[in-house]
Amino acid sequence: MLELSFTAADVAYTRFAFSPLWEVVASVLVLRGELGRDLHARWTAQATERLRGFDWRLLADLVRPGARVIPGFVCPPPTSPLPDLDAELAVVRATPADQIAREVAAIPAITSPPPASGALADVVEEYWDRAIAPFWPRIQRLLEADVQYRARRLTTGGASALFADLNPAVWWDRDRLRIDHPRVSARRGLRGKGLLLVPSAFVWPRVFSVTVPGWQPTLRYPARGVAELWADRTVSPSTALVGVLGAGRARLLTELDSPASTKDLAARTGLTPGGVSQHLTALKAAGLLSSHRVGRQVLYARTAIAESLLRT
Known part of the structure; x- marks a missing residue:
């Protein structure tokens, strides 16, 4: 005691x-x-x-x-x-x-x-x-x-x-x-x-x-x-957010409930790896994603700003 x-x-x-x-x-x-x-x-x-x-x-x-x-x-x-x-x-x-x-x-x-x-x-x-x-x-x-x-x-x-x-x-x-x-x-x-x-x-x-x-x-x-903490909490983007980001980028944000690679996201969404890569680069530049290299992979994760946007 x-x-x-x-x-x-x-x-x-x-x-x-x-x-x-x-x-x-x-x-x-x-x-x-x-x-x-x-x-x-x-x-x-x-x-x-x-x-x-x-x-x-x-x-x-x-x-x-x-x-x-x-x-x-x-x-x-x-x-x-x-x-x-x-x-x-x-x-x-x-x-x-x-x-x-x-x-x-x-x-x-x-x-x-x-x-x-x-x-x-x-x-x-x-x-x-x-x-x-x-x-x-x-x-x-x-x-x-x-x-x-x-x-x-x-x-x-x-x-x-x-x-x-x-x-x-x-x-x-x-x-x-x-x-x-x-x-x-x-x-x-x-x-x-x-x-x-x-x-x-x-x-x-x-x-x-x-x-x-x-x-x-x-x-x-x-x-x-x-x-x-680790329960799935994927949320749908609002119409307003889709209007600002576009359907593809908004979809990628919702898919990143847990960190994922470009290849993983392409398989989940049906988008081409090149298209996913372009979207992820833009989202990261806007402060909505962070990237982390693990071995040969780069994993993307939502930032706190992205979490707030998905809940508006």
Whole structure:
């Protein structure tokens, strides 16, 4: 059991943030069978294929199933509400070598030598491009919806309402937050820094905490609605959108409920590969698609702007 005590200042400084870097770390635990593999089976199958031929053992060696802790330098809590991966990796790259050595030495399960921060950041970046980036707009929508919901709960009902349905392992008791941690037994004050709440797509069904000095105390928890994350949600474009984009480009947007290649889209739509390629190039130039190279394939995915347009 982990018990976090709050002062009035701690409640005032409690905030939310997203962490692309944490999604990388938690997704490694999914691929290694510790977290929600059945829940994320659709993603797991695609990510496994996209990671084929890429050596990401440097990351896997540091994120071990069953470990009591994950080294802090691998995924430090975000310092801003909406960091991008580059900003988080800049913190990783700046980690002193002696800190990395201390944190690795403190975890007996890690038997590999301490990695260079730059090498680790490079592996994370490639892993992200292959396994997470094509799905990030979908994941980000889930995280945004959770934060909006939690913020309303905090505003209307205070801390007790905020934490009431966060996770079965978490509950509010007067001025304390109690977390049923199978591997942690401690009482901690928040030191006037408040609690950083980080919703996560891949952490289900567990919660993870950070209470070591030097970082804002952090709780990473499953985002609300994660069970529907990978469900098909293809929508039909509006008549107005077809009028602006044309039927072919609007159709391609609807087909990209999950990332796909030019060849895949041509087979689905009956359009020629050349025609699909031209449409995708135009949609990407307009900021409606992103592209990600995986091996010899280039996969296209809808951006957050495209998702908004399809729902108007």
